Amino acid sequence: MTAARTERPAVAGAEQDGSESDVVLRLEDLVVEFPAGGGQTVHAVSGISLEVHRGETLGLVGESGCGKSTTGRAIMQLPKPTGGKVVFEGRDITKLSASELRELRPKLQMIFQDPISSLNPRRRIPDIVGDPLVVWGRGAEKEKIVPEVLSAVGLDPAQVADRRPHQFSGGQCQRVSIARALVLEPEVLICDEPVSALDVSVQAQILNLLEDMKARYGLTLVFIAHDLGVVRNISDRVAVMYLGKICELGETEALFDDPVHPYTRLLVSSIPSMETVTGADIEKADRGRGEMPSPINPPSGCRFRTRCPLADERCAAEVPEMREVRPGRYVACHHPILEPVGAAAAAEGA
Amino acid sequence: MTHARSDEGVAGGEDVLGAGVLERIPDGSDLLTAEDIVVRFHTKRGVVHAVEGVSIAIRAGEVLAVVGESGSGKTIFTRRVMGLISGGNGTEVHGTVTYDGTKLTELSGKELSKFWGAEIALILQDPMTSLNPVKRIGEQLTETIVLHKRVTKKEAQQRAVELLRSVGLSEPERRVRQYPHELSGGMRQRVTIAIALSCNPRLLLADEPTTALDVTVQAQILDLLADLQSRLRMAMLLVTHDLRVVRSRSDRIAVMYAGRIVETAPTPELFAEPKMPYTEALMNAVPPIAGPNHIRLQVIPGRPPDLVNPPTGCKFSPRCPYAQEKCLTEEPPLREAGSADHQYRCWYPVGSEEGLKAKARNVERGRSAAGTP
Numbered sequence: 001m002t003a004a005r006t007e008r009p010a011v012a013g014a015e016q017d018g019s020e021s022d023v024v025l026r027l028e029d030l031v032v033e034f035p036a037g038g039g040q041t042v043h044a045v046s047g048i049s050l051e052v053h054r055g056e057t058l059g060l061v062g063e064s065g066c067g068k069s070t071t072g073r074a075i076m077q078l079p080k081p082t083g084g085k086v087v088f089e090g091r092d093i094t095k096l097s098a099s100e101l102r103e104l105r106p107k108l109q110m111i112f113q114d115p116i117s118s119l120n121p122r123r124r125i126p127d128i129v130g131d132p133l134v135v136w137g138r139g140a141e142k143e144k145i146v147p148e149v150l151s152a153v154g155l156d157p158a159q160v161a162d163r164r165p166h167q168f169s170g171g172q173c174q175r176v177s178i179a180r181a182l183v184l185e186p187e188v189l190i191c192d193e194p195v196s197a198l199d200v201s202v203q204a205q206i207l208n209l210l211e212d213m214k215a216r217y218g219l220t221l222v223f224i225a226h227d228l229g230v231v232r233n234i235s236d237r238v239a240v241m242y243l244g245k246i247c248e249l250g251e252t253e254a255l256f257d258d259p260v261h262p263y264t265r266l267l268v269s270s271i272p273s274m275e276t277v278t279g280a281d282i283e284k285a286d287r288g289r290g291e292m293p294s295p296i297n298p299p300s301g302c303r304f305r306t307r308c309p310l311a312d313e314r315c316a317a318e319v320p321e322m323r324e325v326r327p328g329r330y331v332a333c334h335h336p337i338l339e340p341v342g343a344a345a346a347a348e349g350a
Numbered sequence: 351m352t353h354a355r356s357d358e359g360v361a362g363g364e365d366v367l368g369a370g371v372l373e374r375i376p377d378g379s380d381l382l383t384a385e386d387i388v389v390r391f392h393t394k395r396g397v398v399h400a401v402e403g404v405s406i407a408i409r410a411g412e413v414l415a416v417v418g419e420s421g422s423g424k425t426i427f428t429r430r431v432m433g434l435i436s437g438g439n440g441t442e443v444h445g446t447v448t449y450d451g452t453k454l455t456e457l458s459g460k461e462l463s464k465f466w467g468a469e470i471a472l473i474l475q476d477p478m479t480s481l482n483p484v485k486r487i488g489e490q491l492t493e494t495i496v497l498h499k500r501v502t503k504k505e506a507q508q509r510a511v512e513l514l515r516s517v518g519l520s521e522p523e524r525r526v527r528q529y530p531h532e533l534s535g536g537m538r539q540r541v542t543i544a545i546a547l548s549c550n551p552r553l554l555l556a557d558e559p560t561t562a563l564d565v566t567v568q569a570q571i572l573d574l575l576a577d578l579q580s581r582l583r584m585a586m587l588l589v590t591h592d593l594r595v596v597r598s599r600s601d602r603i604a605v606m607y608a609g610r611i612v613e614t615a616p617t618p619e620l621f622a623e624p625k626m627p628y629t630e631a632l633m634n635a636v637p638p639i640a641g642p643n644h645i646r647l648q649v650i651p652g653r654p655p656d657l658v659n660p661p662t663g664c665k666f667s668p669r670c671p672y673a674q675e676k677c678l679t680e681e682p683p684l685r686e687a688g689s690a691d692h693q694y695r696c697w698y699p700v701g702s703e704e705g706l707k708a709k710a711r712n713v714e715r716g717r718s719a720a721g722t723p
Contacts, residue, residue: 063566063567064564169653171653172653199591199653199654200591200593200636201419201649201650201653202650202653203635204636204647204648204650205649207637208646208647211644226564226565227565227637228565229594229637230637232637232639233637233638233645234637234643234644235643236643252643253642253643269569270566270568270569271565271594271639272568272569272592272597272598291534291535291536291537291564291566
């Protein structure tokens, strides 16, 4: 593991120093708030900044209510964020007019969690997939492009020609959604929990399909999910969110093998493991009783402090800033766990 | 910490949980047996074969996990065991459920209700819809206690507070006066567990108890269930779609597919030596949480069968990499692998000579007998 870690910083560093053109999407201090009635405000996303490099898959994980889906939608300007910038290919798209934004839409596409309700039940599959082309005045190319895309996502164009969404299973509908998102050849595809409504056996098919499509169409993926196993497998880098903020960001394997933020640790230790041995002592890592507080009234300072075993006065007073603790690894924590996993466990035991 | 408190209760002779532990039948003997359970729904589209001939035995004090994808019949089966699905109105049921010598399937609803809560309790997936939104937590907890035990309302109230404490809910005195909407999902699931445990059942049926919860909360609830289960020597039927959840938390596993049990084995044996190709495929389809990323996942082609028109022969044959001609026409019976505890349904089991040959033959001709590449 040590060898792997000494290797990785070079790669991560190279990415970091990469020119502006390598960064296809950049969020700067993104804030999304919703009115909650009674003069209260839901602080869904509170100032997150991150960069998405061209051709990578960035995973966004966190528990429900952490703001990961809101972040995905804010990138799409659905709705526009309350504050901060979304820089796409060098332009701040939060400042664009509706028509300018429309011009950009083909390059930014999204797929959603529930594949069945995201398709119009009254329309035929080829029409659903071909619609974006018609909207962009390329209806003439429909005959050629639609069958191509359909076969790319593993559907037989002849077989689906007369079918409507209800005649398909969830997995197949998700294939249709992916085809519809890809038909305009986007730069960035935002996947909001694309496999969480699917059975394990079908989930694997869709994950493999996304990897294939990424290679074939040269996509950049922002992959939002709560299933850590899924995110770990598909992402190059992962950002862990908690209550509207990013707490840790880094290369996938390193982040999962050696989490530095206490919340990431809690999350990783909570994954039910295929590898653990039955009957053996289940490692009851400090599972931090309690749950995520309400985003209407988030804790002061560090938002994780109410559940954090390491929290002290400083965590209540001061919001931890994102800082680079290792090349390519960013953490927002006053007390990051920097020694290797084994040593930390030994120290806890003592 | 909460445990210490209830242990003090034992010393005082009045443990809120676990009273009557001594009367229980010895661990390892069958507490509940379900024989040849069949549930069919007659619909306009045809007959849905939801559960076809499932037999299981839950032994006292053990955790039996039932694993399957959606539509495998695992929930319908659990409900039938509980007696929540009965015949009539287009529903056809067969088979018997015996609980500690009593045939539950022959009882009327009224007689059956004496078992609900007192002997057999149920936890459902969605903690929001399984609680009554217009009743306080305390009322919902005491309801079962007052019904089954001869206690005053005040005693029941005290017991409710104790129960909430024992499932790890903070400030139980305040919680009993709250309504379900004031609690988070994890807290609500703790309340449903407290309700289920309120009369010291000997058998707990947990149908996807953590599916609606976040991963950190899921770990907490599973720890809690495992802890209570072993402390109270209660048998548990844990129904889930996630093999990872049951890996370290069950004694035996039954894998269901298309309304049938396709493999059942002690947990370590199932993971070490799966015999049924579906079990193997299910394990490989889950993204690993160790090792490198961007691993190409092994997929199970196709999707679960339509239970109105299930395939003839082995129900998994259309998706199976081992499938041969025989699989398409003849349904394999449950066979024993070594011991009576490990049974599977397959003509060409994983790891056997026939299995290897069958797979090699399919690789050679580039497709399985069902035509799947």
